[in-house]
Amino acid sequence: MGRKPKYSKKVKIKACKDYEKGHINFQGIANDIRTTKEVVRRKNFNFKKKRNSKENFPIKSKTGSRIQNVDFFKDKGYSATKICKILNTSRSGYYKHKNRVKPEKEKQDELLCSLITEYHSTFDEILRYRKMTMFINKLNHKSFSKGYIHRLMNVLGITARIIRKKLIALE
DSSP: OOOOOOOOHHHHHHHHHHHHHTSSOHHHHHHHHTSOHHHHHHHHHHHHHHHHHHHTOOOOSTTOHHHHHHHHHHHTTOOHHHHHHHTTOOHHHHHHHHTOOOOHHHHHHHHHHHHHHHHHHHTTTOOOHHHHHHHHHHHHTOOOOHHHHHHHHHHHTOOOOOOOOOOOOOO
């Protein structure tokens, strides 16, 4: 018996995507990559399983983007039950999140996020988290820590534009 052939990740993913699109069946893929139909079927099953596990939990923050999607489509005239089923959320979870009372910390985070985006655009995107903290604290008479502002800037995806010093060549 010889060694089992190993296929690169690109080959496996391409084969699974070809099957999903309906271009070719398991036997055809198996013939292309010189393996058995059962190996291709197993790889496709594992590929679907891994991909679906990532798609079920796209939310990384506490903002509830799925809930916002349900609200958006509900305003367009669709029923909440159908939208929740498509987004893999329970209808009771949607209404529980919608009718909850926001904690003070979440309200403060939203206020600070709006301030950060405002100052970011006002100061031409040059403020890093230390300067941003200084401006927020001085202009609003607050005392937020640098780490807190830094975390919120990371959540918003805001980074400072780095200004390089221009060197003048003397001749």
